[in-house]
Amino acid sequence: MAYEVNDRLSLSLLAEILEEKRAVPPVFFNTDRASALDFKTIEELNLNPKLSFTNNDLTIKNPRKNLQAQALYKINNNWSSQTVVSASNIKSDGIYTYIYGVDPEEPTQRNYFFQEFSNQDYNTTTFDAQQNFNGDFKIGNLRNRVLFGLDYFTRTVKNNSSGSLVTRRVNPQGDVISADPSNPDGLDQSFIENGLAATEHSDTKITNSAYSAYASDVINITPALSALVGLRLDYFENKANVETDDYDQLTFSPKFGLVYQPIIDKLSLFANYMNTFYNVAPSEIFDEDGTSLGVKSFKPEQANQIEVGAKANLLANKLFATLSFYNTKVANRVYYLPDGNGMQGGKTQSKGFELELTANPLPQLNFIAGFSHGKIKVIEGNTGTPNDFYNEIGRSPGGQGPQTLANFWGTYKFNSGKLRNFGLGFGGNYAGVYKVIDNSVTGVFNLPSYTLLNGSLFYNGERFRISANVNNLTNESYYIGYWSVNPQKPRNFTASVAYKF
Template sequence: MNSKFYCTILFIAASIGALAQTGTISGTITTFDGRPAESVNITVKGTNRGARADGSGNYQITNVQEGIHVVVASFIGLEAQEKTVTVRPGESAVANFVLKENAAQLREVIVSAQQSPNRNTEVAKIPLKNLENPQVYNSVSAELLKQQVVTSYDDAFRNVPGITRTWESTGRAGDGAAYFALRGFDAQPSLTNGLPGLASGNLDPANVAEIQVIKGPSATLFGGSFYSYGGLINTITKKPYDGFGGEVTYSFGSFGLNRIAADINTPLSKTEKITARVNTAYHSEGSFQDAGFKKSFFIAPTLAYEVNDRLSFNIMAEILEEERAVAPVFFNSDRLSPLDFRTIEELNLNPSLSFTSNDITIKNPKYNLQAQMLYKLSDQWTSQTVVSRGTVKSNGYYSYLWDDVAGDNYFSQIFHKEQQTTNTTDIQQNFNGDFKIGNLRNRLLIGLDYYSRNVIDNGSGWGWARSVTPQGEVDYVDPLIGEEMPPVYLTQASIENLLGGLEGTMSNIANSSYSAYFSNVLNVTPGIMAMVSLRADYFDSKGEKQVADDDFDQFALSPKFGLVYQPIRDKISLFANYMNAFINVDPQQVFDVDGNFVEIKSFKPEQANQWEYGVKANLFSDKLFGTVSVYDIKVSDRVYPDPANPNSSVQGGKVGSKGFEVDVNANPVSGLNIMAGYSYNETKVITGNNDDFYSEPGRSPGGQGPQNLANIWATYRFPEGKLKYYGIGIGGNYASRYKVIDNSQTGVFYLPEYTLVNASVFYNGDHVRITANLNNLANTQYYTGYWSVNPQKKRNFAASVAYKF
């Protein structure tokens, strides 16, 4: 006993003696505008000691050996800072850091790294770290857009695995924004700050702080008013911050690109926390084809008022005026007959031809207003009240080309005048709680959502203008009647004359939805979390206001479940989810086989259900973040033509989509950042109509995108020396060949695979940033498409000069 007692005393004494030889380093990390800098890494040079700044910007490193040490503050994309401190036994040395970036810029850098443990409040509507969230999502930051001189919103998605554009914005009524394929289904940028943000044309990137691609069916939290079977695109806008600052940027490049943008932030009161931020841009650009242009003006003022530490307001408006000439969509099939051309080589489409003129234009103004009130009810509960009002318009000409008569080399060109206005209102009330029941932590969301939409359409009829060959020859013989028609030229006056005598559309349709939802994340243990979510949605359509008997209503439930297990806390996360989305289906008129009216048939909402599992990892002190996931989506209750009666429809169609995705973000050495991703998807009709072009079982439904997609982007910024403000970037994208038409009657049409390589050089100093990008280095001619063929740009460059203040 005595020997054990003495050994214990000696051990304790030795431990105390060892501790007496160590001390602590602590401090605070802030941005230059005084905001806490969360997630910045702090290390003691030459040791394995380190820490990460918390939400208040504080850090503490314990058990540091006495002596003189160099403390390093760093984060991916930021210039590292060093300070020398003296550690004395039993004492705490202080090393505070002030970053050169402001709070908004730091957020952009963090999102660009895509590996921050910061809590994301938009994807789950609950403050969750990425490793705690059983859903997969990707982000593209404003910082990354600057690195790549991205002046087109659509180009941001080359940095996201598993998504690709299938056709450009057409500006047409109802769905004129660009179309993307996401996990085999359509996706459009339909959310702004998690609220409805419809677009009928292009979006401007000037006010973008972050673009989120939320993967998988997502109606539980965001509703059924947006098509979200494969996921959603959510745009997070820039927010005001304390202090004065901003930048002015001029961009120029190929095809007459000229763009000037400004981002200005300023406080408005010396006594109260009132700040304003304005982002604005003027954009002018030509086309790589023989005709085509875009001119737009965008402005987005934002006002933030922090009344006290419990109450705050944020009001944001976006105003976009845009006019452009839109190249027609080229449909190379009548969707009934065997294809005349089965390859790009056989079609021999001249990619330099636009089949339009700069006199035939479309305008797509957009107005969006959002107001938010946050109120801290208690230490456990927060209230969020948000109101969103939006107006989008389509005013101008839409045109498409299609092979209406098989067997010849001519394609009919059809014109239509768009005159549609869509008004939306969304009101949400959310309550977020973070509390414990016993030892079990709950993060609970309870929400109510009201959404209304009114669509007023006064568009013209659809008029046949001419026939053209893929090489540009013109013919005015109407292929359906075989008679030569008066010439229609590509002028506004000529198109107006064509459409003037056609019967147009006069409609005014209103509908609304009323929803209640909840979502709870329960910490069963610190490393095991379970998510349970449910939405109840009642859809009420008043239909056409002038028609009394076309009203209808539908009810849908949308569940969501998720499990997360972290075998190594905050390092590795195993996850699985079940997610749902739904779309309300309009009633349809039913006729018998002889064309006699029978009834108006109602349908249930379509449903999409996904099972997904995978792993997320955040390793080596934030130097490697990755996600690997496997998913299986089934869409049921689709409406398709009745095989027994082409004048009727039946419900019960099914489409399946399955695949996997890999996303990696690495910072292997100081100054080097690598983002890479790969995805595989297979989408097929499971149940449908063997004689229908769109729903033949065993075939691809169209618009699903290439099966294989890969992306990579690497940047290296010299960390020190004379070149420390300079850097280079290189990367690109790969898409496998793409089955845009897959039907037993027509045959199969593939778009060829392609590989694009892009490169950049940049200088990013304290007040000046100069960037130059060369895209599509190999000058590859490539195509995208839905059931269509859309030529894309060959080699092009873009450069920007920015002054930061």
């Protein structure tokens, strides 16, 4: 909802409420880090992607509520103010399951995995208040476009989840080994809930807050040359219901950039350096028996990036193109061991390029396309963990995604006649081979490349927008993962209705 108070002040309010209840299909994790992989491809794993490995009684609820209010105020011809306040609440309440490992003492059944269940009870509440001031003025002959602001963010996570319970062993084709006659298929709701009720439950509450101040200035040195300088300061504070884990820290993040336009408003060459950080939320840790030991805090993950590239405006504003090359190094990485405990250390490097194209050959016709290729590898091990499986120099860390990505989307909207405001869209995505596991001990596990095609029909009027979409038109079988194999949706249909106040 948006409201124009006057020509200087505008207000907007956005509210989102989502109620979701679903059965969670488990993912296949590889947790054996001490021996070579038995399955190194999807074909060798022979996973049946049509199986859910669960049932409709074992459900989890994920309600979400988001609220955002914004005020834009024009102070004068040179200065404007932006005030944004937002709050959210996310819950996880119900049965979660995943499939992992094998029994090393039963080599004849190495293709049977353990299926584990837990009762999730997470409640995450966030609040953010941000005040920005934007200025556009001259000092002498130099044009300055200034941004400075303050930001306060706080997040509280309550965890009262159960311990875990293994009820059966399954293979990727759905065959089951179950030892308890009262739970023959391993999916009996009462059996699982009663078993989880008897496990030790977590009881943690973690509140972390960030107080931030930032400023940047884009200076037009000449009509063709501009420079950017910026600095962000963050004071991060953590409070947990474990006395040993309260801490705070102060972090600075600079940013510099140059833009040169050999052809004004047509061709720009740019280069920038950016130091960024990410305050990682503390996580609960456990002993060998799965008993909670409280929470563990982490230093901010630090990233340093150098980027160069070019932007072009071609064909009389009908084609826009951006090409960039980047080199990013990330230190203080946080990663999680098979027992669920978090570790920190090591450094990775990511290099690659990205190409983006936007075309408007006709007023009613639009195209967006992109292509990227990058490579990530570990360049420094974790000094605190000798022979660290997750930080083997020269190897790819888990979770980096495919090296090659491409996307395309085109829309056509009728601007006159009986079909006015109706339109259609067509496009797709390509993802290259994804190296999910890369280690000299286990070997390499790759998820195959895939191409998805999608289509859309829509009506976009002054007040209403109605759309109907078909995703994965060709019913492609494809997977994503993070040290895991996660089958994705086959062909599916979605519809949405929006009303503009």
